[in-house]
Amino acid sequence: MTSTLHVDSVTKDFGSVRAVEDVSFTVEQGKFVTLLGPSGCGKTTTLRMIAGFETPTEGRVRLGDHDITTEEPYLRPTSMVFQNYALFPHKTVGENVGFGLKMRDVPADERSERIAKMLELIELPGIENRGIDELSGGQQQRVALARALITEPEVLLLDEPLGALDLKLRKNMQVELKNLQEELGITFVYVTHDQEEALTMSDEIIILNEGEIEQRGTPTEIYESPQTRFVADFIGDTNLLDGTYVENGNSAAVECGSVDVPIDSLSAAADGQSLSVSIRPEKISLGDGAGTGTGNGNGNETAVTLRGEVEDVIYQGNVAKIHITIDGTELVLEQQVIDTVNLPTPGSECTISWDQENTNVLTG
């Protein structure tokens, strides 16, 4: 049975506050989709509407052909993993994991068999009789996952499930979650404010801001081609330059203060329109300032080359952040540190260049 999750023009108001505005997306079965955004962007509310804890003010939620907009949470084939795990503190690990089966009147024998299997899946076999307070944070997280998965939901909803774990454990769990999802073939809808987490795990990312969808796409699309100023700024580090669009014959540029950033001419933009451009720091390469600046070294004729001065060098171990000023406009570029001797010295002249296709024109 394949059932695609449809969220159709969903809006949610809490009193006079609009938490979610006209959000629509579909998730094909077996996909890992992340709702990403800062706190208060409506991602958790959207997830809770899919789970059935909130009823949309407008719009529908469907699973396959089945309209579940107003269905009680306990009748939906969805399961949720809560941010704080919400494990029952008065029940053992086994009772927690088997809770969904007990509610479905699965006989005790079958229940304990399936609990044991589930605990094996999460690599914590034989801990049925432990108390929840005897588990570490990471173990609790796995048990919460097992409890949600044992009822074999069609859609697993995860609300910042790794938020409480320390960095190293979180990174391990990211990989494990992704592997588990691929193994089980269950649709995952994952909510996070951590962009790195979203990029690591997702098949597709939906970026929400102030209750509305800013952009959706694969991690590569989102990172490499942000369409709005918000997305470019929210995902990773970037150089954001605000300016005006200038068309000159068959060439075009965005004038950003002292810097003109050449772009392909836009049919949608008029001369003098305000535009922003985003260039990722790692896309910019550094020349020595004496040379003519041959782009990023591959002789690409669409390279953008600018002259500037090294303002500051921030060494971060594997990479260095190099701040460049071009007549008062500051750009940051990121360089792999292969040899610390080759790092530029502040105050020295330099050229910087990047491939023009790495200039993202932001329309929103």
Place this chain on the structure above:
Amino acid sequence: MSSQDDVAADAVRPQPTPETGTLRERVLEWADSEVFKGAISLGPILLLLTVFYAVPVALLLVYSIFVEDPFASGLTFEHFSRFVDVSAITSLQFSELSYVRLLGRSIGIAVIVTVLSLVISYPITYYLGQHAPERWKIALVMLVIIPFWTSYLIRTYAWIPILSNNGFINSALTTVGLPSLPLLNNYVGSIIGLVYVFVPFTILPLYASMEGLDSSLIEAARDLGASRWEAFREVVFPLTLPGALAGGVFVFIKTAAAYVTPSLLGGTSGRMYAQVIETQFGTAFNWNFGAALAVILVVVVLGTIWIAMRWGIDVKGSRGLGGGGL
């Protein structure tokens, strides 16, 4: 070595510091000791409890085992055997019940009042703790407390025009053509009056438990297939049981020994055990028998609470009675 040798040896040996220090040093050292600090902080309350609680209870015990004046008359068990004598009737005036049956009825009424108080408190506190808007919570909790500003006696009297044969409820019933109900001067009146007086005592601890209950636990249960009732039974009830037991035990103790409410609203069939104890002390001047009746009440109430606690631990399961209002 004999003990005499010990003493002799001690006298010769140089003494440890406290003995050699000045009086001032020794006092200061003692004042700094844990024993002294403990005595200072716990002392007053211990003294208060001893004088006003332990001594009277001990006096009751003493009175109950003497024929008449304590230590001036002989020791006896006759007051306790009079209690279990089913042919003896309890009252000089009204009741025809034996003492054992009257105690049984009082405990029964106390159980009913406790259960009703909890049944009423659960939905109220569930709403207050889980759903009430934050800014209204304090005002709503105040509504529970406000009745305490009026005298208990006045509030109980107020029930008479509500419950009597031509009171508010019954005139409303007869107006719409329904038969009137006997609500006053019977055990129904006692129960209504007691529940009214004691419901705040179950609401407040239960509210504390509900307030502390993480709402995502209820959502998790619902998400995993529990109906509203199942979510209550599996999650809300066991996790708020400490609060319910704290309130319930208090209400049970107070109602098992209720005197004023049954006197005003209970009539003959609503008569309770504490009224007979009062009769023995007040009217019959048989302090020894009255004391025996009181001792029996204390034992029975403590026994009932012990059973309820055991049950509570069973319900909460292997995780024990942790946290909450207790």
